[in-house]
Amino acid sequence: MQLLIVNPNTTASMTQKIGDAAERVAAPDTNIIAVNPDKGPRSIEGYFDEAMSLSGLIAEVRKQPDSDGIIIACFDDTGLDAVRCMTDVPVIGIGEAAFHMASLLANKFSVVTTLSRSVPAIEHNLVRYGLASRCAKVRASEVPVLDLESDAANARQLIGAEITKSIEEDGAEAIVLGCAGMTDLTASLSAEYGLPVLDGVACAVSLCEAVVRLGLRTSNLGGYALSVGKSL
Amino acid sequence: MQLLIVNPNTTASMTQKIGDAAERVAAPDTNIIAVNPDKGPRSIEGYFDEAMSLSGLIAEVRKQPDSDGIIIACFDDTGLDAVRCMTDVPVIGIGEAAFHMASLLANKFSVVTTLSRSVPAIEHNLVRYGLASRCAKVRASEVPVLDLESDAANARQLIGAEITKSIEEDGAEAIVLGCAGMTDLTASLSAEYGLPVLDGVACAVSLCEAVVRLGLRTSNLGGYALSVGKSL
Amino acid sequence: MQLLIVNPNTTASMTQKIGDAAERVAAPDTNIIAVNPDKGPRSIEGYFDEAMSLSGLIAEVRKQPDSDGIIIACFDDTGLDAVRCMTDVPVIGIGEAAFHMASLLANKFSVVTTLSRSVPAIEHNLVRYGLASRCAKVRASEVPVLDLESDAANARQLIGAEITKSIEEDGAEAIVLGCAGMTDLTASLSAEYGLPVLDGVACAVSLCEAVVRLGLRTSNLGGYALSVGKSL
Amino acid sequence: MQLLIVNPNTTASMTQKIGDAAERVAAPDTNIIAVNPDKGPRSIEGYFDEAMSLSGLIAEVRKQPDSDGIIIACFDDTGLDAVRCMTDVPVIGIGEAAFHMASLLANKFSVVTTLSRSVPAIEHNLVRYGLASRCAKVRASEVPVLDLESDAANARQLIGAEITKSIEEDGAEAIVLGCAGMTDLTASLSAEYGLPVLDGVACAVSLCEAVVRLGLRTSNLGGYALSVGKSL
Amino acid sequence: MQLLIVNPNTTASMTQKIGDAAERVAAPDTNIIAVNPDKGPRSIEGYFDEAMSLSGLIAEVRKQPDSDGIIIACFDDTGLDAVRCMTDVPVIGIGEAAFHMASLLANKFSVVTTLSRSVPAIEHNLVRYGLASRCAKVRASEVPVLDLESDAANARQLIGAEITKSIEEDGAEAIVLGCAGMTDLTASLSAEYGLPVLDGVACAVSLCEAVVRLGLRTSNLGGYALSVGKSL
Amino acid sequence: MQLLIVNPNTTASMTQKIGDAAERVAAPDTNIIAVNPDKGPRSIEGYFDEAMSLSGLIAEVRKQPDSDGIIIACFDDTGLDAVRCMTDVPVIGIGEAAFHMASLLANKFSVVTTLSRSVPAIEHNLVRYGLASRCAKVRASEVPVLDLESDAANARQLIGAEITKSIEEDGAEAIVLGCAGMTDLTASLSAEYGLPVLDGVACAVSLCEAVVRLGLRTSNLGGYALSVGKSL
Secondary structure: OOEEEEEEOOHHHHHHHHHHHHHOOOOOOOEEEEOOOOOOOOOOOOOOHHHHHHHHHHHHHHHHOOOOEEOOOOOOOHHHHHHHOOOOOOOOEHHHHHHHHHHOOOEEEEEEEOHHHHHHHHHHHHHHOOHHEEEEEEOOOOOOOOHHHHOHHHHHHHHHHHHHHHOOOOOOOEEEEEEEHHHHHHHHHHHOOOOOEHHHHHHHHHHHHHHOOOOOOOOOOOOOOOOOOOOO | EEEEEEOOOOOHHHHHHHHHHHHHHHHOEEEEEEEEOOOOOOOOOOHHHHHHHHHHHHHHHHHOOOOOEEEOOOOOOOOHHHHOOOHHHHHHHHHHHHHHHOOOOOOEEEEEOOHHHHHHHHHHHHHHOOHHHHEEEEEEEEOOOOOOHHHHHHHHHHHHHHHHHHHHOOOOOEEEEEEEHHHHHHHHHHHOOOOEEHHHHHHHHHHHHHHHOOOOOOOOOOOOOOOOOOOO | EEEEEEEEOHHHHHHHHHHHHHHHOOOOOEEEEEEOOOOOOOOOOHHHHHHHHHHHHHHHHOOOOOOOOEEOOOOOOOOHHHHOOOOOOOEEHHHHHHHHHHHHOOOEEEEEOHOOOOHHHHOOOHHHHOOOHHHEEEEEOOOOOOOHOOEEEHHHHHHHHHHHHHHHHOOOEEEEEEOOOHHHHHHHHHHHHOOOEEEEHHHHHHHHHHHHHHHOOOOOOOOOOOOOOOOO | EEEEEEEEOOOOOHHHHHHHHHHHHHHOEEEEEEEEOOOOOOOOOOEEEEHHHHHHHHHHHHHOOEEEEEEOOHHHOOHHHHHOOOOOOEEHHHHHHHHHHHHHOOOEEEOOOOOHHHHHHHHHHHHHHHHHHHEEEEEEEOOOHHHHHHHHHHHHHHHHHHHHHHHHHHHEEEEEEEEHHHHHHHHHHEEEEEOOOOEEHHHHHHHHHHHHHHOOOOOOOOOOOOOOOEEE | EEEEEEEOOOOOOHHHHHHHHHHHOOOOOOOOEEEEOOOOOOOOHHHHHHHHHHHHHHHHHHHHOOEEEEEEOOOOOHHHHHHHHOOOOOOHHHHEEEHHHHHHOOOEEEEEOOHHHHHHHHHHHHHHOOOHEEEEEEEEEOOOOOOHHHHHHHHHHHHHHHHHHHHHHOOEEEEEEEOHHHHHHHHHHHHOOOEEEEEHHHHHHHHHHHHHHHHOOOOOOOOOOOOOOOOO | OOEEEEEOOOHHHHHHHHHHHHHOOOOOEEEEEEOOOOOOOOOOOOHHHHHHHOOOOOOOHHHHOOOOEEEEOOOOOOHHHHHOOOOOOEEEHHHHHHHHHHOOOOOOOEEEEEEEHHHHHHHHHHHHHOOHHHHHEEEEEEOOHHHHHHHHHHHHHHHHHHHHHHHHHHHEEEEEEOOOOHHHHHHHHHHHHHHHEEHHHHHHHHHHHHHOOOOOOOOOOOOOOOOOOOOO
């Protein structure tokens, strides 16, 4: 099966990291294609970046018409609804993937994301997906997306501090890391803090493989009615 | 005061209609500038069209840096959050404007929109805004956006039929018309059906004037932190 | 247009303050009539005072049958539903006005009110209006209503302390001041704390002008069916 | 124990009926005092009547300072919060009493009340009490309160028709009769329709006896802080 | 009237304590039968213990076919729905009893229970009953169930510390003690902290007496359809 | 990987059907072990059957300590929380599996289950999982579980009729079949009605494989703290 993973920002090193994380969890017969747009925001931190990334994201999806499944590798699930109107193959956002998986493992989870400015968009998604009641709190580590690579040790420490608070103050039983760039931290954080720590990229790849194998497809009856060829 | 009204679709006749509706309710000293992008969807019906309209919408906002307030004239409130990250002047969507105003006049309202495919996006907005509990039902008249102009008599009849059901089946005490293209129907429908019928364009103009006059501004502390000059 | 503003308590100096605040934001052709009952509670702090103020409030409304819009100038929106059953002109409470306006400017707001005893009534209104999910927290400054005038410096300091907590602990992006007597503090607090600070009186006047200008009226179909001449 | 039951409307025959219903279910050592104000609405149908009944209701409560518990015998629970600020004895509304008791017997209940105009007030109470999710639907039989006595046979038929719909369309497993004047219909409707049919007066008397016997009292810490002697 | 109280754990000393508490509040003509299973968990702390107690609980109910009402004396309301499918007499859990009664006395209550592991089950019940919005917080005192007897002084101190936090941090106006083994602490804690402190056993006995006296019965129409003789 | 699938009822032919359905979707290297208890209800229809199946269910789980993942093959997710307290391997219910997967494919889904008596238990699970807002309606086909095998043609017709209503009346974009015994109907119903039709068994197998492959485990920190060796 061929899975298209679109990183909606233009930072190729992050796309590489995402692609590597996907390869690590993908089945042997899954072909991962990880791409990013040429133009658009270098990182997605809040609503404006989301909007500015959509044209590029949609263009990348169009370039790969043979995908069996599509993953949107931004924790805000940018453009998720729009891409579902382009196809009947499964389309999964890394944010929703992590929320749904965490709900199978724990009564409540907390999210640890990058900046405060990203918190409302994540909270809105949780409300829309119905899973707000499963999320104890969305916490900002105040680590900018691009610092996850340039200053990794400090980033890990700040994220760890929020995990501690999630356990002690929120009653969280699992942690969702709220940025595609945190994908390499899950195993060591889980071991250190003694609870499941989930990364959206890994969750989305496995979930998407599962949905594709079951032969399930995006419903194009209603809100995701096909728009291709319609409006441009 | 100068109010910028952006119709995010590219149908100039609809922009004209929206501008006229705005002029009718604007104060004498309000200068209405109604624009639409050159490129993008001709109508916005669902998530894909929303996404495809964003670049054009944002470009139009950038062209008018002297606006005292900005109105997004698509009932889905397309790009509302993104535009709020570009400025500290008030930014108001015609959907939210109508929902808030209807909440001041009635215990519950119903929405009558165009196609079924647009219903989920409206329902999601209502949930996000917190006003889902005030909305009895979102109903589709199955009138395509562009037919509102080309086949107006039939459109009015179909919309009227949904208003009747809203009153009898939903317990609605007011009606929100769910498309910028329905703006010229409010007065006659209100008279015919005996309850307030609200159009988002008129509501947004008056609300925006009110907010501007009070000197209130978009909060740029948190989710709407300014993104200008950041990511492109 | 003539707007009737009823302060439901009997403290004339507060009525004067409210009237002045209304005049400052009203349009030149708006005629503000600010009144209070002769008999009833001197301040409204909680449910009992609310109930005891209703007869006087309704009597004042009856004295002004030519109003184009009516504003209830108590943050608990005392008697709002009842007055809507007396008329088809718009009737707006200062609490709901501030909540709706804040929802247009910020993802979430906090309320800073007077005493703890007033908190549950405000929380109940937020739930009823549907806007509880937009309010991060209702905070009490523990400043009694009448101390807002007699000990203004101390009051401002206590209110400011709660604004700081709202930003740091609640993630609030805007502040709603929860008492008609705080109307003169908005501008300086907004400047000091760097986020929108809203006063219900100003919000209600502007909103009411907007609704009246649009020709919208209270729905008398359903819960607000006219009761005049019915039951006494 | 002495229980004060205040019918907030001025129709003495209804007070008599309420008092009789209370006597039928009260324990032998419970002394029922059923009263109504001299002045105020003859029936309470909607928000305006509620407001107009409050002065009279509070005056009646004041006349009986030796009550061990107080019941407000209007299905809208008019003045419930206000009376709780006057005393630390238990104060129970017949609406909430029926909602809570029905929640102990059935997964979901429907309410059958008098007029459509009363529905929003009941829905608001359900939301406030937290029990909206337990109520399948609030239905209006369109029987005016005073017709319950003058045209009883027709009233029973209309109410029965709504019970049938509640079972078939709402999935209701119990019925709450939404008016103090329906108190004599419960047994025969329950037998005819084969599910619990609850009357608020009976529920409130038994609940109030239970609370009084347990020595529990209204909390005066917070929203129900005592207001007596304060504001008039 | 005969009330069957089933303690679903096998600790006879706790059954004795529960029975004594029930006797103290029961009416003179109420015959309390307090029992526990022979086999099963010695205490119920979380989901697994709940499941393991059900066979024994159901067997005890079957032994007493002449009960007029049944009380399940575990704060998790273990098996409540199942027992309602065995009979049409009222069946009341001590958790729900306390939640409903607290809702009649206070705007909001907090729960103080034993261990953190029990918190999610209680929170789930609150959501299901509809009363989550009335509960400010479920707090764990970290006192194991059986220590309530063996180390009572320390237990009382830890519970008291959580009550203080409930008042100061949660805005709780009443306290529900979240374990049948805390039943002897209510009076002294209520006196010390100045707010209603409720015990589920006492609440359930009084509520059950009230329901039985009213002649109300469990609805067997729908989710509680009788299962006796069906599936074994 | 070894997956244990426990059918909590004692009907071996249904266990066979469930096992076959699981084999069809499982990966080549997944070893499916499908079992049922010897004693307990022959079918699970409502709360009582759920309770009576728990001992047998838990005993079956104990017999297979080497499972890498556990699936509970009853649509009510009977015993899900309890089994999670026995292990740190993933434990997934077929109900939750289908709800989460449907949420990835459609804005809203409807559930078509067997009998009306099963509806409230499913609704309660949806509320608890947070996904009630994603479910348009839970519908009963009034086909008893065991008739799914004995009278398959009629069953399919009744289920189809509810699917039609789900699309036309509920606005459902996907269908979840609400019984493990319906597992062989998904493909043909999906083809006939033109929208995704999901079966919990298939969804749970694929989801469980995904979670196991990711190395994620049930959180034993909090509500699912290990109970093994504790209370018996």
